[in-house]
Structures are given as C-alpha cells and as structure tokens.
Amino acid sequence: MSSSATPHVAVIGLGSMGYGMATSLKRAGLTVTGCDVSADAVARFVADGGKGAKTPAEAAKDADIVVSVVVNAAQTEAILFGKDGAAETLAKDAVFISSATMDPDIARRLAKQLEATGRHYLDAPISGGAQRAAQGELTILASGSAAAFAKARPALDAMAAKLYELGDAAGQGAAFKMINQLLAGVHIAAASEAIAFAAKQGLDIRKVYEVITASAGNSWMFENRMPHVLDGDYAPRSAVEIFVKDLGIIQDMARNARFPVPVSAAALQMFLMTAAAGMGRDDDASVARMYAQVTGTKLPGAK
Numbered sequence: 213m214s215s216s217a218t219p220h221v222a223v224i225g226l227g228s229m230g231y232g233m234a235t236s237l238k239r240a241g242l243t244v245t246g247c248d249v250s251a252d253a254v255a256r257f258v259a260d261g262g263k264g265a266k267t268p269a270e271a272a273k274d275a276d277i278v279v280s281v282v283v284n285a286a287q288t289e290a291i292l293f294g295k296d297g298a299a300e301t302l303a304k305d306a307v308f309i310s311s312a313t314m315d316p317d318i319a320r321r322l323a324k325q326l327e328a329t330g331r332h333y334l335d336a337p338i339s340g341g342a343q344r345a346a347q348g349e350l351t352i353l354a355s356g357s358a359a360a361f362a363k364a365r366p367a368l369d370a371m372a373a374k375l376y377e378l379g380d381a382a383g384q385g386a387a388f389k390m391i392n393q394l395l396a397g398v399h400i401a402a403a404s405e406a407i408a409f410a411a412k413q414g415l416d417i418r419k420v421y422e423v424i425t426a427s428a429g430n431s432w433m434f435e436n437r438m439p440h441v442l443d444g445d446y447a448p449r450s451a452v453e454i455f456v457k458d459l460g461i462i463q464d465m466a467r468n469a470r471f472p473v474p475v476s477a478a479a480l481q482m483f484l485m486t487a488a489a490g491m492g493r494d495d496d497a498s499v500a501r502m503y504a505q506v507t508g509t510k511l512p513g514a515k
Contacts, residue, residue: 218243219366222271222278224291224298226253228449229311229338230281232345233371237279238262239348240370247271272298277367278308281338284457285314289322299326307332307363311352313393315461316383323356323382332360335382336368337389341449349373353392355384390465393458394476399433400455400496401479407438408503411511418442440497444513452499453492455483 219242223234226248234257238244246257247265254264265271268291272278278298280291288310292299298308308326310319310333323333336354344350352372354361357380361368368375378384406429410420421442425435440446459480466473486492486502494501504511 219276220245220274221367222247222265222268222275222298223281224248224268224271224278225281225287226250226257227281228342229345230279231257232342232347233279233281233311233338233350234262235260235346236348237367237370240366242366242370245271245275267296268292268294268298269296269301272306273301275302276306277364278302278306279311279367279371280308281311283454284312285318285322288312288314289318292322292326299329299331302331304330305332305363307334307360309334309336309364309367310382311336311338313337313389313458313461314386315465316386316390319386320381320383327357332357332363333382334360334364335385336364337385338371339389339392340373344373345371352376353378353385353388355379355386356382390458390462393455394462394473396433397455397459397462397483398476398479399431400437401482401499403431403434403438404441404482404497404499405503406434407441408500408507408509408511411504412507412509417512437495437497438500440495441500442512444511446491446495446498446501446513448493448495450496451493452483452486452496455496456480456487456492459483 221237221242222245223230224247226246234244234246245263245265246254248254258264319335326333334356336352338350340350350372351374353376355378378388411417421438424430462476482499486499489502491498
C-alpha cells in the first residue's frame with residue numbers, strides 16, 4: 213500500500229482494551245481488521261462496521277500497522293512467531309505495535325527478532341483503562357526506531373491522548389510501564405487494606421472515601437477503585453490476576469538487578485492471596501474482600 217493511501221490497521225486482541233482501541237482507529241477513518249481467539253468478539257466488531265480475520269497471519273496480510281493488545285509476552289510472541297503468526301504475512305515496511313505489559317528484556321528480544329526480518333517493532337504499553345481506550349484517550353509509553361514511530365503515527369494519534377516517546381529502542385517503554393505497575397499494584401493493595409481496616413473500626417466507609425479523597429492519603433487508585441468496594445461490585449474492569457502477573461515481573465526484574473522491592477513484594481502476596489481465595493478473575497479491588505474474609509469484617513455486598 214502506498215504511504216499516501218489510508219493506512220490499514222489490524223488489531224489483534226479484541227478484549228476490553230483492544231476493542232476500544234479498534235473502534236477508536238475506525239472512528240479516525242482508518243481501515244481496521246479485528247482478530248481475536250473469540251469468534252464472538254470478531255463478529256461483534258464486524259457488526260460494528262469493521263473487518264474480521266480468523267488468524268494473526270490473515271489479519272496482518274494487508275496491514276501497514278498491526279496493534280497487538282494481548283495479556284502478556286507469551287501471547288505476543290505467539291501472535292508474531294507462532295502458528296499462523298503475523299510475522300509470516302506482514303509486509304516488509306509494516307510496523308508491529310506491542311501493547312502488552314512485559315519484562316523489558318523480552319520486549320528487546322522480540323523487537324530484535326522481528327527487525328531482523330526487515331519489519332518495524334514499536335514497544336508501546338498502554339495505560340488508561342477500557343473507557344479511555346474506547347475514547348481514543350489512552351496514555352501510550354512507547355519506544356522504538358524513528359522509522360517505527362513514523363509508520364505507527366496514524367494509529368498512535370487515533371488511540372492516545374498522551375504519547376510518550378521514551379527512546380529509540382524497544383524495552384524502554386516496557387520498563388516505564390513496569391514502574392507504573394509497581395505503583396499501581398502497591399496503591400490498590402494499600403487502598404484495599406485501608407478501606408477494610410476502616411470497616412473493621414466500624415467507620416462509615418462512604419464517609420471514609422469522601423474524607424480520604426479530599427486528604428493527603430488519597431491516590432488515583434484509591435479514588436478509582438474503592439467505589440467498587442462501596443458498591444460491592446467486583447465485576448472485573450482490571451482483574452486480580454493482572455497484578456499477580458505484573459508484580460511478579462517486577463520481582464523478577466528486581467532479583468536480576470539485585471534491587472530490593474519489599475513494598476511491592478508485600479503487595480504481590482496480597483494479590484496472590486486474593487487469587488488463591490478464588491477471586492483471581494474478579495476486579496482487583498477484591499483485595500479488600502480478601503482482607504474482609506480473613507478478618508471477619510463486613511463490606512457492602514457481602515453475603
């Protein structure tokens with residue numbers, strides 16, 4: 213496809229984030245093909261006016277830009293180099309945008325492997341949640357070659373409210389994202405501990421929420437996640453297992469760097485305990501429920 217024509221974008225992974233990103237790309241006037249292991253997700257995207265593909269290879273065939281929105285490094289590698297992988301069919305000058313949160317060393321390895329075939333790789337983890345994805349207002353933490361950025365620009369413009377260009381090689385974007393995830397996981401665990409402890413003291417936790425969000429102890433995660441606890445609603449916006457994974461990556465990185473991370477290690481144990489109690493697929497604010505179960509504390513919505 214010539215550079216003057218409308219870029220064709222393939223979005224692989226039509227979960228809560230990927231679906232919103234695909235619709236934002238379509239709204240920006242780009243031609244978008246969606247691909248997912250769930251045939252229902254692809255059918256929904258086609259019904260919304262997009263195109264559909266059964267495999268990453270099929271989705272990547274006519275694409276100038278492939279946006280990979282899957283859970284982890286293993287899935288990203290499978291999408292690129294596995295059976296019916298995108299690397300089989302991706303045009304030589306096309307760019308692969310990787311949005312999964314992963315260890316920076318793995319991002320560097322995948323980039324090197326793809327770039328050796330003459331394609332471009334942009335390490336571009338995302339932050340902002342499903343609603344911002346659907347609005348085209350994500351924060352994207354990207355690193356890669358100038359050529360990768362240039363090729364990816366139309367898609368980045370459509371998906372992001374804030375684009376941080378963090379270096380000329382893969383791995384930097386991933387490393388920035390892991391610092392964010394360290395803080396996010398610690399803040400959710402701390403917020404959950406605080407709200408459950410407040411309930412144990414017999415405090416009105418709605419009033420606690422009002423006071424804390426106007427005080428120095430507030431955090432973005434307290435303000436964003438604790439309403440789920442107040443409403444007793446643990447439908448997953450972001451699941452407990454995400455932080456089991458991400459805080460686990462932090463531990464691996466820190467061990468390799470011989471750098472102590474005791475606070476995030478403690479937070480990881482709280483998420484692991486919550487997952488072990490059967491809440492791994494529930495909202496990450498379920499850490500508060502785990503505290504409540506262990507201590508016999510009553511929270512809204514508890515049976």
